[in-house]
Amino acid sequence: MAEPFLVDSPDVTYSKDFIEAKYTYSTVHVCKENGVTKVRPCSTRFTFRTGRQVPRLGVMLVGWGGNNGTTVTAAVLANRLGLSWMTKTGRKTANYYGSLLQASTVCLGTGPSGDVYVPFRDLLPMVHPNDIVFDGWDISSLNLAEAMRRAEVLEWPLQEQLWPHMEKMKPRPSIYIPEFIAANQEERADNVLSGPMAQQVEQIRRDIRDFKESSGVDKVIVLWTANTERFCDIVPGLNDTADNLLRAIERGLEVSPSTLFAVASILEGCAYINGSPQNTFVPGAVELAAQRRVFIGGDDFKSGQTKLKSVLVDFLVGAGLKTKSIVSYNHLGNNDGKNLSAPQQFRSKEISKSNVVDDTVQANPVLYGPQDKPDHCVVIKYVPYVGDSKRALDEYTSEIMMGGTNTIVIHNTCEVREVPTASPGCPQGVPGWLLTPGCPQDSLLASPIILDLAILTELCQRISFRTEADPEFQGFHSVLSILAFLCKAPLVPEGSPVVNALFRQRSCIENILRYRGHPVPMGTQCHHPRAQRGAHSLAGWGTQGARGSQCPPWGVQIQGVLELEARGAQCWGWVPVAPVGPSMSW
Template sequence: MQYAYPETFDLKFKLQKEPKSIGVMMVGWGGNNGTTFTASLLANQGNITWEDPRGGTKAPNWLGSLTQCSTAYLGIGGDGKEVYIPWNGLVPLVDVNKIKVGGWDISKMNMADATARAHVLDIDLQRKLRPLMEPMVPLPSVYDPKFVASNQNDRANNVLKGSKSENLEKIIYDIVEFRKNENLDLVIVVWTANTERCCEIMPGIHDTAENLFKAIYEDHPEISPSTLFAIAAIKAQCPFINGSPQNTLVPGCIDFAEKNGIFVAGDDFKSGQTKLKSVLVDFLVGAGLKPMSIMSYNHLGNNDGKNLSAPEQFRSKEVKLLMKPYQSLYFIGLDLGDSKRAMDEYISEIMLGGHNTIVIHNVCEDSLLATPLILDLVVLTEFFGRLRIGSTSKTASHLHSALSILGYFLKAPVGMPGAPVVNALAKQRSALENLLRACVGLGPVNHMHLEHRVQIPEFASCVTSL
C-alpha cells in the first residue's frame, strides 16, 4: 500500500519595490487593438473627456483591467467585515500614466487615421486625440504573404526588405533605439498583428535556439514573422507577449528565452467567448455534471475577421480554441466594425439520462475588451521581472521564462515544459492574487470562514475582539 505524506517548503519572496520605466512596442500597432491601446493610454494620461453620442460627458477609465479596477482580499477589518484593496494598492505596480508606446505595422497610416479606420472610439474622442496621434507613424514591419491571408496585400505599404536575418537585426535596432530615445529601463514587445497560419514545426529547425538561429540565417521559409519578432525581443533583452493564436513560441524560441532569462507569454488574448467557456465548463464539471457538447458560433468584425476568413489563418484560431474533444467551432467573417457576436450552446448530461442545455448570446466590442488585458499583461510582466522566489535570499530566482502565471489573460497559456495547463478562470485569477498576497507576507485565500461556521471558544473570542 502506498501512502501520501505532506511536505513543507519554506520560500522567501524578494521584491524590488521600485517599478521600472517601461515602454510597449506593438507589432500591428495600426490595427484595432494597437490603436485602441494607444488611444486609451493617451486619454487616461491626459484625462481627456468627450461627449457621449447617447448623452452626457464620458471620462477615460480602465474598466476590464485587474491591475487597475479589480480588488484583492486583504483580510478581516476591525468591524468583522472583509476588507478588499485594489491590486495596484496591494503591491507596487508601474504607473500606467507613464507608459510609452510605439511599434511596427505593414501599413504606414498614422495612428489618428488608423484609429478612424478601426471604428472603435466615439468620434468626439477621436477628434480630441488626433493632435496627439497624428504624429505617430508605425515603423516598417515584416510582411510574409505565406503566413497571412492574401486579402491583407492592400495594406502592405510599409514593409521591411531583405532576408530574415536582416529583418531580425532591423527589429533589434528599432527596439534599442526606442528604449534609448524614450529613456526607458524596459521595453515589452506585444504581438497584436493579424493571426498567422501556424508554422510547420520541424526537427532541426524549430527545436533549439541554435537550430532556430541557423534557420533564420538560412532564410528558411517556415520561420514566421511573429517568431522573428519574438527572437528579436529576447535578443534585445525584452519580454515578448503573443496576443494571437498561431504557434509563435516554438520550442527553440522558449529555449532561447530560458537561456537569456527573458519572459515570454502566450498565446492569444482571452477577452470574451473563451473566458466565458473557462468559467462555465469549470462550473459544470465542478457541479458534478457531464459536458457532452459545446457548439460555438463566432462572428468577427474588423480586419481580424477579414484575415480569419482565409482557411489557414482560421485554422490557427481553431487549433487553440478546440482544446477538448467535445467542442465544435463555426466562424463567419463579415465586417461589422469592432462589434463581435458569439453564440455558445453547452449541452450536459444530468442524472438518469437527462440533458441540460445552456445557450448564451454575447455581443461586445472586441478591442475594448482586449485593451485592458494588454495593459495587465504589460504591467504584470514588468512586476514579475522584479520578483525573486527561492528557499534562501541568495538562491532566489525569477519565475520560469514561459510566464504561465499570466494564463488568466491568454487562451492557450504557454508554460514550463511538462507543467500542467490550468484553464479554469477562477484558479488562474486565484494564482495571481495569492502570488501578490505572498509578496506582502499574506497567506493564500481559502474562504473557509471557520470562525463563522464552528462554535469554538477561541474563534468566538477572536471574532468578538474584532
C-alpha cells in the same frame, strides 16, 4: 515610493529597495504504496524579494496600427489626459474597466467593520498604465490617428480630442511574409521591411534600442497584437533548438514573422508576449529565451467568449453535470475577422478556442474516461458590416440525472436593449421583455488585457526567491505561466499541466502576489467561517493543523495553511530556474 499598506509581521521586512517576505509553501504529495493511496504533507520555506523601484516602462506593439494597438494607445492617452466625451446616453469618462489589475479588488483581510478590499494593483508596487510609453511596428503606414478612425472602435467626440496627440505617432516598418497571413491583408502592406531575413531581425533589434534610448524608458516589453498567422511545422534541424532556429534565420528558411520578432526581442533582453493563437514559440524560441533568461508568455488574448467558456464549463463539470457538446459561433467585421476568413489562419484560432476546456474535463474522472471529452465545434465568420462589434452564440449541452439533458444557449451582442417577446406562454408577473446581454467591442475587451500582460510581466522581472536548500536568489522560469488568466492557450514549461479554469488562474495570480508582500494566501471567499463562541475566525484548514497568532483587539484569528489555494502553484506548471523541492513544479 509610499506603499498603500504595510504588513506588520516578522515575516515581512521593508528596505529602501526591496520587500522581503518569508513564506512556507505547503502542499500534499500523493503516491501509492502496496495498493494503498498515501497522502503526505510537505512544505518548503521560501524567501521572496520584490524590487520596490517601479521603472519607466515602454511597450512596443507588433501591429500598433491595428484595432487593438490604436485602442489601447488611445485609452492610455485618454486616461492620462483625463478626457471625457458625450454620447447619446450621456457623458463618459476615461477608465480602465476590464483590467484585472486596475479595476478589480482582492480581500486584504478582516477589519473591525468586516472584510477589507484593496485594488489588485496595490498588492505590490506596479507600473501605472498612464505611465506606459508606446511604440511599435505595422505593415500599414497610417499614423495612429488615421488608424484609429479606420478601426471605428471609439466614439468620434473622443477621437477628435485624441487626434492631435495620435497623429504624431507612426508605426515603424514591419516584417511581412505574405504566406503566413491571409492574402486579403496585402492591400494594407505598404510599410514593410525588405532584405534578407537576418537583416530584418537586426533592424527590429535596432528599433528596440532606438526606442529605449529616444524615449528614456528603463525597460521595453514587446507584445504581438498583429494578425493571426498560420501554424508552423516543427521541423528537426529547422526550429527545434535555439542554434538551429538562429541558423534558419541566417539562411532565410521558413520562420514566421511573430517568431522573428520573438527572437529579436529575446536577443535584446526584452520580454515577449504573443497575443495571437499561432505557435510563435517553437522549441528553438523557448530554448533561446531560457538561455538568455528572458520572459516569454502567451498565447492569444482571452477577452470574451473563451473567458466565459472557461467559467461556464468549470461550473457545469464542477456541479457534476457531464457536458457533452459545446458549439461556439462568432461573426465580426474588423480586420481580425477578415484575416481569419482564410482557412489556415482560422485553424490557428480554432485550436486556441477549443483547448480551453481540456483540463476541467480531465480533472473529473467520475464523469469522463481517459479518452472521453465533449464534442467541440468553433465557427468564425467575417461580416464586414458589423465591424469591431463581435457577435457570439454559444450552446452547451450536458447530460444530467437519469438520462436527462440540459442545454444552455447564450447570445452576446454589442448592445443592451429590451426586445418585446412574442411568447404567449410567459409566466404571470414576468415582464414580456427579453434582455440581450451586452458585449463591448472586441478591441475594448482586448486593450485592458494588453495592459495587464505588460504590467504583470514587468513586475515578475523584479521578483526573485530562494529556499533554505538553495540560498542564492533566482528568478522565475522564462515561460511566464502566471499570465494564464489573460490567455486562451496558456504557455507553460514543457511537461507541465495547463490550467484553463478561470478562477484557479486568478487565484494563482492573487496568491503569487500575496506571497511576495503579504505572507498569508486567502481563499476564493474572503469571509471566513466564524467559530461558534468568541470572536475567532477560521482562516483555513491545513495539513499542519491550526496555529494561534497575535491579532488586533477585535478578535483572535486562527491561521491554518490554505492548502487548497497554495496548491494552485503546483497545478500551473510554475517552474523555477532550478527545481526547489520534490513537490514543487513552479
